[in-house]
Amino acid sequence: MPERTRAHTVGLTAAILGLAAVTLLPFATLRSSRIQTGESLSALDALGPWGLVALLAVWLAVAVASLGGMPRIPAAALRGVLGTLALLGTVALSAAAVARLTDPSTPYARVSLGTGAWACIAIAYSLVLASRREDGLPRLARAILSLAAPLGIAVMLATGTLDGLAIMREYANQSDRFWAEVAAQLRFAGIAVTVALVLGTALGVLAFQRPRLRGPVFAVANIFQTIPGLAMVGLLFAPLSWLGSNIPLFGRLGVGGLGWAPVITALTLYALLAIVRNTYAGLASVPAAAVDAGLGMGMTEWQVMRRVRFPLAMPVIFGGMRTAAVQTLGNATLGAFVAAGTLGLFVFGGLSQQAMDLILLGSVALVLLALALDGILRALQGLVSPRHLRGREGAPR
Amino acid sequence: MISIRNVSKSYEGAGAAAVRDLSFDVPAGEVVVLIGPSGCGKSTTMRMVNRLVEPDAGTITIDGRDVREYRPEQLRRHIGYAIQGVGLFPHWTVAQNVAVVPGLLGWERERVTERTAELLELVGLEPGGYGRKYPHELSGGEAQRVGVARALAADPPVLLMDEPFGAVDPLTRDRLHAEFRAIQDRLKKTVLFVTHDMDEAVKLGDRIVVMRDGMLVQQDTPERVLAYPADAFVASFVGAERALKRLSLAPVTEALDPPGLARACDCSVGSTASLREALARILELGVPAIDVHDEHGARVGTVSVESIVERFKRPLT
Numbered sequence: 001m002p003e004r005t006r007a008h009t010v011g012l013t014a015a016i017l018g019l020a021a022v023t024l025l026p027f028a029t030l031r032s033s034r035i036q037t038g039e040s041l042s043a044l045d046a047l048g049p050w051g052l053v054a055l056l057a058v059w060l061a062v063a064v065a066s067l068g069g070m071p072r073i074p075a076a077a078l079r080g081v082l083g084t085l086a087l088l089g090t091v092a093l094s095a096a097a098v099a100r101l102t103d104p105s106t107p108y109a110r111v112s113l114g115t116g117a118w119a120c121i122a123i124a125y126s127l128v129l130a131s132r133r134e135d136g137l138p139r140l141a142r143a144i145l146s147l148a149a150p151l152g153i154a155v156m157l158a159t160g161t162l163d164g165l166a167i168m169r170e171y172a173n174q175s176d177r178f179w180a181e182v183a184a185q186l187r188f189a190g191i192a193v194t195v196a197l198v199l200g201t202a203l204g205v206l207a208f209q210r211p212r213l214r215g216p217v218f219a220v221a222n223i224f225q226t227i228p229g230l231a232m233v234g235l236l237f238a239p240l241s242w243l244g245s246n247i248p249l250f251g252r253l254g255v256g257g258l259g260w261a262p263v264i265t266a267l268t269l270y271a272l273l274a275i276v277r278n279t280y281a282g283l284a285s286v287p288a289a290a291v292d293a294g295l296g297m298g299m300t301e302w303q304v305m306r307r308v309r310f311p312l313a314m315p316v317i318f319g320g321m322r323t324a325a326v327q328t329l330g331n332a333t334l335g336a337f338v339a340a341g342t343l344g345l346f347v348f349g350g351l352s353q354q355a356m357d358l359i360l361l362g363s364v365a366l367v368l369l370a371l372a373l374d375g376i377l378r379a380l381q382g383l384v385s386p387r388h389l390r391g392r393e394g395a396p397r
Numbered sequence: 398m399i400s401i402r403n404v405s406k407s408y409e410g411a412g413a414a415a416v417r418d419l420s421f422d423v424p425a426g427e428v429v430v431l432i433g434p435s436g437c438g439k440s441t442t443m444r445m446v447n448r449l450v451e452p453d454a455g456t457i458t459i460d461g462r463d464v465r466e467y468r469p470e471q472l473r474r475h476i477g478y479a480i481q482g483v484g485l486f487p488h489w490t491v492a493q494n495v496a497v498v499p500g501l502l503g504w505e506r507e508r509v510t511e512r513t514a515e516l517l518e519l520v521g522l523e524p525g526g527y528g529r530k531y532p533h534e535l536s537g538g539e540a541q542r543v544g545v546a547r548a549l550a551a552d553p554p555v556l557l558m559d560e561p562f563g564a565v566d567p568l569t570r571d572r573l574h575a576e577f578r579a580i581q582d583r584l585k586k587t588v589l590f591v592t593h594d595m596d597e598a599v600k601l602g603d604r605i606v607v608m609r610d611g612m613l614v615q616q617d618t619p620e621r622v623l624a625y626p627a628d629a630f631v632a633s634f635v636g637a638e639r640a641l642k643r644l645s646l647a648p649v650t651e652a653l654d655p656p657g658l659a660r661a662c663d664c665s666v667g668s669t670a671s672l673r674e675a676l677a678r679i680l681e682l683g684v685p686a687i688d689v690h691d692e693h694g695a696r697v698g699t700v701s702v703e704s705i706v707e708r709f710k711r712p713l714t
Binding site for chain 2: 287289290291292293294295296297298299300303307308311312386
């Protein structure tokens with residue numbers, strides 16, 4: 001007999017917050033041009049009565065699905081579906097509002113999502129993520145819940161449904177630069193994580209095999225973490241400029257105080273700690289009996305490392321890499337400070353011009369990239385885990 | 398034969414030496430059980446045989462050849478190794494685990510597959526079903542069987558076993574002991590077996606070496622260790638029930654009186670029973686003596702409380 005549950009706290013909280021966001025916060029902003037301060041619109045003004053009713057209904061349904069009394073797993077799936085609906089509904093209804101609120105006589109007028117709409121999206125996505133983690137949910141349901149919201153947004157983007165929204169008009173203005181900066185962001189993060197992975201794994205192994213080096217290795221990796229990003233590129237300016245102007249090879253490669261060199265150096269140094277720490281922790285967590293058995297049966301140190309220690313430590317090492325990669329992808333906005341580009345340009349540019357939509361273009365893109373990367377790496381993590389750990393309690397998901 | 402001669406070992410930072418001037422032999426085809434309380438140096442001693450630990454002084458030879466003449470990996474590939482907690486590789490299947498040493502020795506795939514199946518069968522696991530399982534899918538007893546199969550994989554003449562049957566329930570343990578003894582009677586390996594459990598030592602060992610604080614206190618057959626503990630330490634270590642433990646070692650045929658009058662009751666034991674079983678039967682039935690039958694059902698004699706007491710008075714050789 002399926003277990004029936006009591007009220008679901010996360011679901012109820014989401015429903016209350018969602019209802020509050022729709023009813024209490026400004027839902028959209030109408031501006032006559034890109035940098036004007038706009039007029040805040042309530043959800044009723046922005047979406048019209050039917051739009052408002054539809055959105056409220058979804059959140060009320062979330063509340064009902066969280067009150068308990070339903071079997072646990074279907075209730076979680078239902079909350080996930082409703083969360084997806086709330087997310088996509090908010091976006092679609094906002095896009096539809098543009099046509100209602102603007103007309104051809106005001107070509108520069110823009111409709112931006114307000115705090116209420118953003119809050120709805122964030123709460124709805126959190127609800128989806130929470131629901132898909134429910135134990136016992138079938139794999140297919142999990143996959144559908146993971147993909148439905150991103151796919152829905154992608155479809156709306158591809159069909160031009162969202163083109164009227166201010167952030168998309170900002171994108172239309174910037175589309176050439178936008179993809180170049182996304183590429184820069186990914187390139188810097190990718191190179192830095194690769195270098196940090198090679199270096200960090202080596203340092204982690206060293207710290208594991210030479211207890212005397214453990215302290216110093218961790219101290220150094222920790223120190224980098226404490227230096228703020230701007231200070232780091234500042235500190236790197238002098239040595240990298242010197243290298244670039246005094247060593248011809250570096251000069252030709254474009255090493256200098258500005259450009260790619262300080263970004264990649266800084267990002268690599270930041271990424272080290274997570275990788276070193278997890279490599280060490282992973283190796284140290286390998287059961288002593290397995291190592292003893294390996295040595296006792298005549299494996300060489302190297303064979304024990306390659307065939308026993310590394311495979312068993314792999315999930316933890318990969319977890320460190322994932323943390324480092326997601327963190328580095330965000331940190332790469334540093335590039336904007338040293339003339340190396342990245343999505344940071346939009347954020348900092350938008351801040352200096354007080355152009356809200358430009359800021360949002362940069363930061364929403366960043367958030368989406370980070371979520372996508374995390375999702376991909378989580379999926380890969382399952383594949384690199386030794387078979388005995390997959391799908392078991394405590395295994396990485 | 399394994400010979401351990403005047404071996405000593407101290408660890409840096411530790412006060413007393415772990416092993417002090419230790420000498421004993423493990424005769425070919427016999428099981429020598431190294432026993433003593435925790436920290437007495439028994440595991441260290443065993444690990445010096447396959448050079449997981451290097452002695453500070455003394456020599457260890459196997460069949461006359463100093464273990465230091467071999468490269469450590471080569472040496473270990475020719476010595477079976479089974480340990481406490483089993484140490485199966487959790488990311489490998491049972492078959493892959495058993496095949497470790499043959500793999501290291503570069504056996505051909507077919508020979509490895511064949512040998513793996515043969516060994517799983519030997520330790521009582523059905524090769525088809527168990528070969529593909531992962532260690533986490535095994536019960537404690539099954540894992541320990543796999544541990545023994547893995548140690549035997551390359552058919553090494555010498556086995557080192559460090560509490561390979563710890564951490565299972567007493568029933569499973571008894572069964573594993575019986576099976577190990579049966580396998581050993583067939584294969585006649587030269588086994589150095591470490592334990593802190595006197596019952597296990599008495600059951601499995603051809604000889605027992607008792608250690609304390611890194612030194613040898615007594616070495617003898619199980620029955621003689623029970624009958625004549627070398628000192629108060631050994632006496633307390635073997636336990637107050639040592640006489641009862643001896644009973645289980647001696648076959649009933651060692652305390653036989655000639656057959657008396659035929660008895661009407663069903664009060665007899667087989668001639669392969671131990672004195673312990675015979676005494677239990679006597680106590681159960683509340684009679685002074687019972688008959689002993691051979692495998693054909695013929696009466697070969699009687700055993701009584703008196704005859705058992707007489708047997709215990711006789712000095713052991």
